[in-house]
Amino acid sequence: MAKKIGVTMEVGNDGVAVITISNPPVNSLASQIISGLKEKFQDANQRSDVKAIVLTGNGGRFSGGFDINVFQQVHKTGDISLMPEVSVDLVCNLMEDSRKPLVAAVEGLALGGGLELAMACHARVAAPKAQLGLPELTLGIIPGFGGTQRLPRLVGLEKGANMILLSKSISSEEGRKLGLIDELVPPGDLLTTSRKWALDIALLSDTAKALVHVFFAQRATSKVPKVTDVGLKPRPMKKVAVIGGGLMGSGIATALLLSNIRVVLKEINSEYLLKGIKSVEANLKGLVSRGKLTQDKASKAFSLLKGVLDYSEFKDVDMVIEAVIENIQLKQKIFKEIEEVCPPNCILASNTSTIDLNVIGEKTNSKDRIVGAHFFSPAHLMTLLEIVRTENTSAQVILDLMALGKAIKKVPVVVGNCIGFAVNRTFFPYSQAAHMLVNLGVDLFRVDSVITSFGLPLGPFQYISPSCLVVLMLGDLAGHGIGIAVKDIYAKAYGDRMFSSPLTELLLKSGRNGKINGRGYYIYEKGSKPKPDSSVLSVVEESRKLTNIMPGGKPISVSDKEIVEMILFPVVNEACRVLDEGVVIRASDLDVASVLGMSFPSYRGGLLFWADTVGPKYIYERLKRLSETYGGFFKPSRYLEERATKGMLLSEPKSSRSRL
Numbered sequence: 331m332a333k334k335i336g337v338t339m340e341v342g343n344d345g346v347a348v349i350t351i352s353n354p355p356v357n358s359l360a361s362q363i364i365s366g367l368k369e370k371f372q373d374a375n376q377r378s379d380v381k382a383i384v385l386t387g388n389g390g391r392f393s394g395g396f397d398i399n400v401f402q403q404v405h406k407t408g409d410i411s412l413m414p415e416v417s418v419d420l421v422c423n424l425m426e427d428s429r430k431p432l433v434a435a436v437e438g439l440a441l442g443g444g445l446e447l448a449m450a451c452h453a454r455v456a457a458p459k460a461q462l463g464l465p466e467l468t469l470g471i472i473p474g475f476g477g478t479q480r481l482p483r484l485v486g487l488e489k490g491a492n493m494i495l496l497s498k499s500i501s502s503e504e505g506r507k508l509g510l511i512d513e514l515v516p517p518g519d520l521l522t523t524s525r526k527w528a529l530d531i532a533l534l535s536d537t538a539k540a541l542v543h544v545f546f547a548q549r550a551t552s553k554v555p556k557v558t559d560v561g562l563k564p565r566p567m568k569k570v571a572v573i574g575g576g577l578m579g580s581g582i583a584t585a586l587l588l589s590n591i592r593v594v595l596k597e598i599n600s601e602y603l604l605k606g607i608k609s610v611e612a613n614l615k616g617l618v619s620r621g622k623l624t625q626d627k628a629s630k631a632f633s634l635l636k637g638v639l640d641y642s643e644f645k646d647v648d649m650v651i652e653a654v655i656e657n658i659q660l661k662q663k664i665f666k667e668i669e670e671v672c673p674p675n676c677i678l679a680s681n682t683s684t685i686d687l688n689v690i691g692e693k694t695n696s697k698d699r700i701v702g703a704h705f706f707s708p709a710h711l712m713t714l715l716e717i718v719r720t721e722n723t724s725a726q727v728i729l730d731l732m733a734l735g736k737a738i739k740k741v742p743v744v745v746g747n748c749i750g751f752a753v754n755r756t757f758f759p760y761s762q763a764a765h766m767l768v769n770l771g772v773d774l775f776r777v778d779s780v781i782t783s784f785g786l787p788l789g790p791f792q793y794i795s796p797s798c799l800v801v802l803m804l805g806d807l808a809g810h811g812i813g814i815a816v817k818d819i820y821a822k823a824y825g826d827r828m829f830s831s832p833l834t835e836l837l838l839k840s841g842r843n844g845k846i847n848g849r850g851y852y853i854y855e856k857g858s859k860p861k862p863d864s865s866v867l868s869v870v871e872e873s874r875k876l877t878n879i880m881p882g883g884k885p886i887s888v889s890d891k892e893i894v895e896m897i898l899f900p901v902v903n904e905a906c907r908v909l910d911e912g913v914v915i916r917a918s919d920l921d922v923a924s925v926l927g928m929s930f931p932s933y934r935g936g937l938l939f940w941a942d943t944v945g946p947k948y949i950y951e952r953l954k955r956l957s958e959t960y961g962g963f964f965k966p967s968r969y970l971e972e973r974a975t976k977g978m979l980l981s982e983p984k985s986s987r988s989r990l
């Protein structure tokens with residue numbers, strides 16, 4: 331049978347034109363294929379019924395690149411005119427400049443000119459195990475369809491140069507990790523997913539919707555009923571006292587100084603004070619060395635700092651922010667003292683992350699002036715500021731702190747008073763779920779890699795909560811001792827839904843304290859990326875023996891999707907409780923807080939926006955099934971159950987009606 335050679339185009343009812351290269355066996359780019367592609371792209375660009383384009387190859391192979399037979403003919407005949415002059419016209423003018431979104435559906439292989447065509451598309455969807463590479467150098471030529479430029483842009487200069495110079499191909503799985511491939515799907519889903527991608531780009535992509543949501547959600551945080559709508563005016567905050575010059579205190583002081591606010595930094599002795607002042611200086615120097623601040627501005631900011639060992643400078647401060655260690659008695663004593671020495675209107679704020687503000691202010695008569703100013707570490711860099719109000723905090727005090735937050739370039743989110751407040755409370759199941767998975771037999775490095783693929787910057791075993799409280803985010807960067815210290819406070823508050831894992835204690839016992847001593851789940855060496863430490867697996871085994879939760883003593887088998895669900899659905903579940911208890915004013919506040927406080931990917935719109943796109947019913951049913959198999963940790967909350975059964979979104983305000 332004659333080989334069917336050519337390029338076809340089919341336009342579906344969805345307005346997607348599928349352009350298919352057919353030149354068996356590898357769909358090489360012979361002259362007639364290149365002219366066929368040119369013609370079809372021109373046609374698709376002109377036709378008004380075509381909204382988007384998908385480019386693919388026939389017979390399970392995208393394309394093996396330019397037709398090498400042409401080179402052979404040129405060598406034989408010396409006729410250079412046999413080489414088609416196409417790269418600029420086809421790849422740049424017609425494909426890359428096309429106003430219609432173009433998605434490559436890659437299967438089998440995309441080599442040489444084949445990969446270059448795919449890279450000229452706006453996105454690439456691939457089936458597993460596809461071979462991707464630019465092997466031109468093995469033929470004594472360089473990639474001629476723009477691959478030398480596009481590959482390094484997509485995978486980074488080092489990797490790109492490596493692939494070109496060594497003619498090294500990679501799999502689509504590796505391509506997905508490097509950013510060359512946008513989505514990996516089973517072969518049967520390749521065309522459907524590529525069409526969806528093309529239409530998403532053509533219409534409003536999910537990413538754009540999510541980012542626009544985050545934009546407006548961030549603006550909505552500045553509207554607080556009965557605070558910002560009752561005609562109050564914020565009072566000027568010119569001089570602020572910070573008590574405690576540790577990591578948090580010095581970071582908070584730096585943030586204030588950078589916005590020209592005079593800061594009095596108080597410590598208990600001159601050694602600690604000097605340390606605190608040096609930390610502020612180092613923070614400022616860091617900004618200068620990274621080009622974020624001029625030396626002049628850094629010097630001006632530093633000149634506004636005054637270190638003190640007593641309260642004499644407190645008589646004219648507008649606000650005090652206490653940032654000492656999490657010790658109830660100490661905080662109560664400090665609040666009693668500052669109530670006496672500060673002016674009667676001075677705001678008395680605490681940077682606590684675990685202790686109830688009502689308890690902190692118990693011994694004072696100034697409960698209306700007491701408020702939480704919960705910064706995230708490093709406080710001079712992280713933009714989230716949780717403003718924690720009690721039932722007694724006055725509207726004026728909340729407004730003042732919101733205005734101060736904005737002045738120091740933070741995004742203030744007003745939240746209610748509970749253990750962990752909004753962010754740490756919502757995310758406390760995050761690392762617990764990861765620990766449960768590992769105790770159930772799942773590889774911990776896989777868990778980290780799945781979570782980073784989802785879009786969080788680090789996996790749960792590397793991660794540190796950027797809050798001064800390291801909650802139960804027992805990642806290497808935190809230093810594992812800290813996590814254990816606060817575990818009890820959470821267990822007391824939310825013990826009925828906690829998973830207790832001995833893994834962290836065992837890790838510490840084995841001499842690993844995370845990044846602090848260069849060894850945790852990963853090995854940390856100066857100047858190189860953390861490396862998974864396989865010797866930690868014996869510690870993991872010990873933990874598994876103790877928890878003994880693997881069904882039938884065998885590791886469970888889970889897909890990557892299930893790993894994401896088992897880690898993030900319990901977080902969504904806790905977010906539902908936070909909403910139900912009115913800890914946040916609106917669901918979108920938690921989206922902003924999760925993006926800015928926990929680096930939840932903004933392109934997913936924040937935690938609850940993402941959960942609503944997944945669907946409350948699906949999340950409820952998954953959690954219900956998981957709780958039947960693995961116990962109460964996964965038990966769906968009342969709020970989630972109600973939303974799922976009524977067909978309501980999690981983010982819908984309580985009063986609104988069901989959409990069904």
Ligand SMILES: C[C@H](O)CC(=O)SCCNC(=O)CCNC(=O)[C@H](O)C(C)(C)COP(=O)(O)OP(=O)(O)OC[C@H]1O[C@@H](n2cnc3c(N)ncnc32)[C@H](O)[C@@H]1OP(=O)(O)O
Pocket residue numbers: 355356358359394395396397398399439441442443444446465466469472473474475477
């Ligand atoms: C402008 C650009 O930058 C320039 C370019 O694109 S230059 C071309 C770059 N591409 C390449 O170097 C790929 C070369 N091909 C290969 O490495 C391998 O053939 C392959 C990995 C694609 C497939 O391997 P495999 O499945 O083992 O099949 P293999 O027997 O090698 O090839 C099958 C047939 O396809 C042909 N073929 C493969 N690639 C071809 C190509 N690019 N052009 C013309 N024919 C090609 C082979 O000659 C062979 O033909 P035959 O059946 O008549 O003998």
